[in-house]
Amino acid sequence: MPTCNNWGVNGIVTVLSDFGTRDGYAGAMKGVLCREHAAARVVDLTHEIDPGDVLGGAFALAQAAPCFPSGTVHLAVVDPGVGSARRALVVEEKGSLFVGPDNGLLTLAARGDAWAIDRIPPEWDPHPTFHGRDLFARVAGRLAAGAAIGDFSTGKVDPIRIGWDAAKGDEGEVVHVDRFGNLITNFAAAHPAQAIAIGGTVVPRVRTYSDVARGELLAYLGSAGWLEIAVRDGSASERLRIVRGAKLRARR
Amino acid sequence: MPTCNNWGVNGIVTVLSDFGTRDGYAGAMKGVLCREHAAARVVDLTHEIDPGDVLGGAFALAQAAPCFPSGTVHLAVVDPGVGSARRALVVEEKGSLFVGPDNGLLTLAARGDAWAIDRIPPEWDPHPTFHGRDLFARVAGRLAAGAAIGDFSTGKVDPIRIGWDAAKGDEGEVVHVDRFGNLITNFAAAHPAQAIAIGGTVVPRVRTYSDVARGELLAYLGSAGWLEIAVRDGSASERLRIVRGAKLRARR
């Protein structure tokens, strides 16, 4: 167990899910957070992850969570395996805690120690289709209120990790398509690509959108720390008819 | 009037509407809440209820509100009758208060005493198309700040109730279709159904998603307390082409 417990000092609990909001399920999780920790400061990250898209949820969590102050508790639930034998986790990263299912959702954002949530009060009896409300939100709320990880865990585990590796050579792929139709690649910031070939198109690398004319394609170092492909004031995804997983080739 | 007034002690005010967020109307309601009660802790439930779908709003509110601690104030506005003679209400449920129009929106979640909001300062003069901002948010903010119900009401009324009854026999119906395409039915938890027939399909009852193979239909006791029909890692609504109101038959 960590000897230093400073999470919860700021009272912030972020919430991410694939629940949407219109059915009240996301609201139910937030209610439980407030019930378990009366002073919680709940901040929505998103509830619009595509249903069951664990990788998409992991991407969003990895964008947002590092911006929060140390001591934040992050509750994240994209959980197609709910009710099965998949484990529940608390993962630490730089003094912040992440609570959610053991399916890779947490581990792009949190690469530190991971504990199995395997020690919950029997009276909780979580509903087999809604651990977000009955298990994860309760644990997250209590951790934010100052509980110890050991209150809910008997020990560390090796979590499932998903995601992508940085391209080692010039063969890469699209790892995320964002709302603007920008294509996030697995070419890391230090990659020396001068252009990226995608389908039959070669996209030159520049600094930012305004370096090309409106409607033109560009490649650039994106804010997530990876090379991206975009259309200025447009959608590269629509223009190139590209979805996650498309193959790329860097040109030096 | 209730002799005990403990709402507002936690400062939480939840907000539910069919306004979406992109026009700023939901933001306007939250601004008024903050203006009326500087220390309000505003928590969004949803603003994505289908326009005018009172029953859908009632379902969402009934999922989320019971999870919040006692003393919460819930502001809910799905109000196609705004500006007409429909009444405005405060309804109590287990020490929490619900504020909104008298059209059934509140009464799935709140089954306690109801008061008409019929005593507002003349200078408020609510705009006839936006009581959410000019009436309901003001009352909710002030109640959260510790005002008495009697400050806004001359007495109790019998509110409009909508929704569904638990199926008494084996004839039931779909009362809600959620984001995942799960079909929530009006067969209550205690119903002895071993399977549910819908259209030409008979769906067996199991415990949770992982009890069937991916892509298979299942019936199970849902987290809302009703039997549900789902497709594991898929959408029962799309598979079966089912919308709210579809008829069902339980098999024992």
Place this chain on the structure above:
Amino acid sequence: MPTCNNWGVNGIVTVLSDFGTRDGYAGAMKGVLCREHAAARVVDLTHEIDPGDVLGGAFALAQAAPCFPSGTVHLAVVDPGVGSARRALVVEEKGSLFVGPDNGLLTLAARGDAWAIDRIPPEWDPHPTFHGRDLFARVAGRLAAGAAIGDFSTGKVDPIRIGWDAAKGDEGEVVHVDRFGNLITNFAAAHPAQAIAIGGTVVPRVRTYSDVARGELLAYLGSAGWLEIAVRDGSASERLRIVRGAKLRARR
């Protein structure tokens, strides 16, 4: 510089963007706000502005911001010119501050003094495609924490203003189409129109929705302070196939 600094006293920071929520970008901005100002009370206005729709963002901000108490800090980012030479701004309005790009987004809501953000610590080094996270959120968080505008600005500037003028005669236009399909016009509250002609249809002016039958068109003074055209329990935009910019003629 203003001699009186009362913003931040309430700790409220609102956030508006065209980022959606599913990529984590909006969450990242909120994380930075919390990092810069541990006690910030973050309130989402919306992240669902159409990508790059500065005018749509300005409309939403102008609906919501005036409802918040004086002293609020409003962070608004719809920023297709990010990374170019476009200026960054702080604009004051009745004791509240607005932080965002100088493209007209802020100036429907805030018509007071404007300062250029031209004095930021060199180590901030904002990413050229994400000033929302690396510049605007930082400035907004620090202003909410009590920083002076002069900490980030060397002086006042004349901001870009967009939007519409109130129709002076009987020729008007649709300036916004809202979620309900209501058409907001540029006929001001005092305009003596008795009806509005749109396409081949003449829509009579009444007080509110319930003054016409379900499915009927109506014109009325909307909650935004402009005449609007709606269909009771329906969508005027769909019925009339109207988008922003459509021409109108008032009938007296």
